[in-house]
Amino acid sequence: MSAPHIIVGMSGGVDSSVAALLLRDQALTDPARSVAGLFMTNWADDGSGDCRAEDDRRDAVAVCGRLGLPIHFRDFSKEYWAGVFEHFLGEYAAGRTPNPDVLCNREIKFKHFLDAARELGADFIATGHYARVRERDGVWQLLRAADRNKDQSYFLHQLGQAQLAATLFPLGDLIKPDVRRMAAEAGLPTAAKKDSTGICFIGERDFREFLSQYLPAKPGPMVTPDGRRVGEHPGVFYFTLGQREGLHIGGVRGFAAAPWFVVGKRVADNTLIVDQGTDSPYLFSSRLWSERAHWIAGSPPAIRFVCSAQTRYRQQDEACEVEVHDDGTLSVVFERPQRAVTPGQSLVLYDGEVCLGGAVIAATDAPLERDAVATKT
Structure with missing residues (x-):
């Protein structure tokens, strides 16, 4: 053959x-x-x-x-x-x-x-x-x-x-x-097969249950941005920015009956920071910094240029200005504030229908990240 x-x-x-x-x-x-x-x-x-x-x-x-x-x-x-x-x-x-x-x-x-x-x-x-x-x-x-x-x-x-x-x-x-x-x-046996979703090696099972096999639970406090304790979490690494599910925060005295969202994580002291409202100001950022970028063409279109970007899958295109640093990392300023831009996720850049490349998000100017940087310095 x-x-x-x-x-x-x-x-x-x-x-x-x-x-x-x-x-x-x-x-x-x-x-x-x-x-x-x-x-x-x-x-x-x-x-x-x-x-x-x-x-x-x-x-x-x-x-x-x-x-x-x-x-x-x-x-x-x-x-x-x-x-x-x-x-x-x-x-x-x-x-x-x-x-x-x-x-x-x-x-x-x-x-x-x-x-x-x-x-x-x-x-x-x-x-x-x-x-x-x-x-x-x-x-x-x-x-x-x-x-x-x-x-x-x-x-x-x-x-x-x-x-x-x-x-x-x-x-x-x-x-x-x-x-x-x-x-x-064509009579293919997969014609009506359900599309796979989520992470391939986790499948249909509970994400937290799967991750706990490799990263054991480490309970810690859930606090508001101003430090008030409102609950306990099983481990900060089980949660991501903007997440609502799995917090299990019931009615808390002194707070409105509005949903809670993850707005920050402090791994050093195992603290999960939460706030109420899908539009919490702690979830928004206008600028991000990335790790070294990958360019599909082999090099960036310019040292500084305007394009559109996605910081998560199926996100609407967002206008931004990109600056490429000498070490290959990026600074990106968005035309309008972005919700729940998450370190570790991918920033992907586009010129119309053409994908230019992208990079892993390293940090943003969201309020809690700014505070963390200010505290360190």
């Missing part, structure tokens, strides 16, 4: 199934574009019964069987643990909120998967991500998907020129309802 021209990452979901369907149909008219699938095991079964990897594997095999495509298997669980999960735990232990999907794409799907595809003789990889790639004047660009509700360029902003040059996104110009329709018309 000759080497496949394209290897499709088969996740066992409807999106990768239709990506394989589209590429298979192209190969029927152009035999030079031969296609095979590859199923990745990224998380070793931890015995909880919540890991769906075996179900996903069976679905991936069934889809490739239906399409008449060969399928390969690779176990990247050790690489995932070292390249993604250990970082995930370290960030939570430090009181930050990481984004494992960004790391998974950079370290696993577009690194180890790409290497495996090349070992099999392929020239390209393809995935079911909703994004687009194009080449302009010798530079590969990552573009938003046509379906803005499903656009995943936010999670792909760490990709570089070599990766984009070897990557196909067959769903980039489609909308999700059409993807489901095409799967059903």
Whole structure:
């Protein structure tokens, strides 16, 4: 059997199934574009019964069987643990909120998967991500998907020129309802399968319960910004800025019956800071500083420039001015204040539909962070 021209990452979901369907149909008219699938095991079964990897594997095999495509298997669980999960735990232990999907794409799907595809003789990889790639004047660009509700360029902003040059996104110009329709018309067993949500290795189980297996509970005080104690928390690393669920603060004497939100974390003394109201001023910032940025084109468009940004997935584009420092870190000033900008999450920058790149958020000028810096200095 000759080497496949394209290897499709088969996740066992409807999106990768239709990506394989589209590429298979192209190969029927152009035999030079031969296609095979590859199923990745990224998380070793931890015995909880919540890991769906075996179900996903069976679905991936069934889809490739239906399409008449060969399928390969690779176990990247050790690489995932070292390249993604250990970082995930370290960030939570430090009181930050990481984004494992960004790391998974950079370290696993577009690194180890790409290497495996090349070992099999392929020239390209393809995935079911909703994004687009194009080449302009010798530079590969990552573009938003046509379906803005499903656009995943936010999670792909760490990709570089070599990766984009070897990557196909067959769903980039489609909308999700059409993807489901095409799967059903082709008789694919994943046509009605529910989309996976949340962090892949946690699945449907309770996040706090999962994290407690690795970061044991460490109860501490819940206080208001002015220091009044209103409850107790099980561990500051279980919470993120803007979170409302899981605080379990009932009626507190002297306070209105309004919902409470996390507005700050002090890891040093294990204190969770909470305030009432979704528009608490303690949640808003107009400026952030990042870690060293990654640029898809290989370099920033300028040392100082105006663009739009997202500080979380599916966020509305926000106008901002970016300054690139000598060490590669960024200072970003937003046109209007932003809610719950969270250290550890990703800042992703756009010029229209073109994703420029991004960086991990290091700090903001939210009131409690400003106070913390002032106290240290």
